[in-house]
Amino acid sequence: MPTPTHKDEEAAVSASDVVLVAFDGVEAIDVAGPASVFSKAELLRPGSYRLHIASPSGGNVLTNGGLSFAGTCNLRQLPAAIDTLVIAGGDEPGVRAAIVDQGISGWIAEIAPGVRRIASVCSGAFALAAAGLLDGREATTHWRACDQLQALWPQVRVQRERIYVHDGPVWTSAGVTTGIELALALVEDDLGHAVSMEIARTLALPMLRGAEQPQLSQALEAQASASHRLRELVAWIGTHPQDDLSVEALAGRVQMSPRNFARAFVAETGRTPARFVEQIRVAAAAQLLRQTQWPQDRIASLSGFGSVDALQRAFARQHGLTPQAYRTHDQT
Template sequence: MRRPDASRRIGILALPGVQLLDVAGPLDVFAEANLQAGSLAYELKVIGTAPGPIASSSGMRLLPDSVLGEDSEKFDTLLIAGAPHFGQRLPEAKILDWLLHEAPRARRFGSVCSGALALAATGLLDGRRVTTHWSVADLLAERFPAVEVVVDALHVRDGPVRTAAGVTAGLDLALALVEEDLGQEIAKRVASQLVMFFKRPGGQLQFSRRGAANPAGRSSLQQIQRWVIAHPDEDASLATLADRAGLSPRHFARLFQQELGQTPATWVNTVRIEAARQMLEAGERPKQVAGACGFGDIDSFRRAFQRQLNVTPADYRRRFETREDKG
């Protein structure tokens, strides 16, 4: 394998407790790109925070190529991988200082999964559109209001910043970077070799279990929510819900928005889509699901489902089909 005049140095910062696939997935994409290109297009480095192996969230250990401050050569691309504990605590100051120094030197930088929380703590994501794993998207938006969080994206590009939703979405991001650097043909060959979508359909919310249907707010509103969850096929218009709560439609809508942060109609639609997902996963046909979940007809159901999850009900159902179902 020939070495090009200038390999692109890819650095992935792996903190203790890192999600192993957030590191190994992108690295495998870049390594396969080297094979498909027939040259060392990428020089791959894993950076640790201290000498010695890095314990991952699964218990497996990674041996880093270098530790913070050891390597003075700048990176072409610098990514910080996610770790399950990022929601509870952010990296210590020396890590944030290192990111502040190294990330702006790179041609592009970003994060995989909850690594966005650590990168946002540096201020480098302020004013940028980014994504992260659906389970910490609300936390990222709340903790760093200057960051624009794109909840449903698998990966997002904004100037020099590249962020991925997390775990397997790190492969999608790496493949997009390969396409940027080496062209579509090589990226397609990489995707084929790794048995992955070149452009994965839908966004990450098709995988999420956000608990949007959990009752919230004062007890009178929770009673209404429990009724809708138990009867997704029933009339859930504003007038009907307000009447069940013993309030005027205007007052009910204002109270609901105030306590749940969304309109009753938006919340009801989310509940119905979640109910529909469960039925589709169990093998029910879209036509039957539409009626059972309160949609007037199959076309309105299809539009609502695709608008929320970026995938059709039929395509979503096929992902859960068994061999017997297909037979």
Template sequence: MPDMPGPARQVVIVGYAEAELLDIACASDVLDAANRLGARRPYEIRLATVDGRPFACQSGLTLTPHLRLDQVRGELDTIIVAGGLGHRAAAGDQRLLEHVRRLARHSRRTASVCTGSTVLAAAGLLSGRRATTHWACAAQLAEHYPSVSVDPVPLFVRHGDVYTSAGVTSGLDLTLAFVEQDHGPTLARETARTLVTYLQRPGNQAQVSMFLSGPPPEHRQVRDLTAYVAEHLAEDLGTPVLAQQAGISARQLTRLFDAHLGTTPGKYVRTVRAEHAARLLSGTELPLTAIARRCGFGSTETLRQAFLDHFDTPPSAYRRVHVRTAYA
């Protein structure tokens, strides 16, 4: 329930050398836009570092903090730790970690953007929690902090009062979610319109589509089969059919998919169908029955189940968020 008018919400963004400028700007600019649009309890946004001195972001641009972390006192609304190339050094800075732990104890919610999750993990704030980070750093986070349940798929994750978000601009989605929590959907929508972005992508949306996650497979047969799958979604794409198409045994097909795509033929086909359905949901007005048929799902219920498994949201809810005419 949105708050009534009251004192400003104290927000501290934690920076450090070689932080990602976008991680800081996405959060600060969303909150600033909400202020300018009439947030009834506006956000007082401050950038803080260990020493309070200007620091160079990973892009080379220099930012000047408002204050040192040890100068931040009292109750806070939100603490947000930025990510960036400097996240490993930041996670090894005991002074920074002590301040982050202290601030988290006095903050209504604690959050990280991108690899800022490494700092939260090093501070012990993610132990026993589910969390996300930039997809390219998820395996490393899980390896270095085994007490953290790392999920590389979502744009952002909430576990209790701790929030972690994925790579870079997902911080915008997370901060819009904060605005909606604090002030309601109307202000969140107007903030998104001002920033010319989605109202907000839901946190459970995948960070990276399988079509963008890497180059086409180098293995010729696997590459040809993935092209065949994309062009014949409405047809039978069972493992025996794909094996026959490639002129190999079903066992050899399974071995090739595992080696070059890291999955089984059946799971690959189901994922391609779900992602194609997502594009049809957001880009057309086709009914679910037609989308299910075009994508090779036997029924709308089969489509719904595949969508829940892949996007953790039903097709109807996905369409409401992603329809391209939302701001027409």
């Protein structure tokens, strides 16, 4: 048997207890998504995390989709030293019952001083707000619930167009699948960018969005009312920013004349092909700016811009700042 190294022993000692809190009516992905991220991080870096799925009463928890989490830990039986606490979201009756009837917010307020960081997925933000943890902080939740969160807790600085928000020791995320991106950000904060990216690749994520990306992607919005033919084209554009995306080339892919294609694209997606292509290319460039230290000429080329000047003009139109300012702001 190999002798444990000092590094192995250090990792084992420093393992952090991560608690994901569920309740009846919880959204299954809000729990399963972050759980998958942290478990894969543990596989990559053994000794990093100990994962616990907990609920107000312990035992089995019924999700809003009819699935069950079996054998959850009672909140009162969790380890004394919780490093990371993540509160999942769910349907409104379930969240309300967890807060009002099961006292989850009171429990959060009680243990918060001893927890290094606390996070929420989707409507789990309501439990954090009820615990007083979002007072005076920036926070987000699912786009459909942002107005309600703001109305109930005016002291919260609700950010409606964010994937996730990090304000001090508190992290909040938008909705459902954004819990995966939140968990990846937490892992990156602990273990570094390389580990986070390896998990993203393992989970076959199409891209790793940054905190300040809009909750509803440009591609998804464009696909909402498009015909099957254009929906497939929109998806293809999103993964091929470097290709020839001129009206003529795109029209050829769907076997339409350029004139008819341009009219149909505007009618079905609400934007011109040129505007949509620019949005996709800026999103691709933004991802590279967040994830690499590559120079702007390389990023411009890989994201489909003909020059750094074209990249900078497009960034100014969409973000109101330069690519370098965007990169600097995202890393602060």
